[in-house]
Amino acid sequence: MSELHIKGFMLELLSAAPMWDNELAAAVMQEYGLSGEYWYGTVRLTLTDLYSGGLLDEVETTVTATDDGEERLLFKFALNDFGRDRMRQSGLAVAT
Numbered sequence: 001m002s003e004l005h006i007k008g009f010m011l012e013l014l015s016a017a018p019m020w021d022n023e024l025a026a027a028v029m030q031e032y033g034l035s036g037e038y039w040y041g042t043v044r045l046t047l048t049d050l051y052s053g054g055l056l057d058e059v060e061t062t063v064t065a066t067d068d069g070e071e072r073l074l075f076k077f078a079l080n081d082f083g084r085d086r087m088r089q090s091g092l093a094v095a096t
Contacts, residue, residue, distance in 0.1 A: 018078035055083030
């Protein structure tokens with residue numbers, strides 16, 4: 001289990017490459033031993049917080065079908081330069 005808080009873990013994942021919100025949710029839930037719609041929604045809410053704070057850019061959007069046939073809107077996010085600066089300032093990333 002990661003010693004980082006969930007938001008920091010998500011930023012670290014996004015610092016490597018853009019990711020879809022469902023991929024981020026799966027990675028967070030696996031890393032922290034979580035499951036269910038509550039945690040999936042929590043990850044998406046955290047992404048909304050990071051996006052509205054200007055740390056992430058939305059780079060792509062798509063609609064996909066879930067296992068039960070429902071449609072779900074997915075967003076691909078990327079860490080932007082401001083987000084990288086904030087990570088360095090908070091000690092989550094080493095200055096490069």
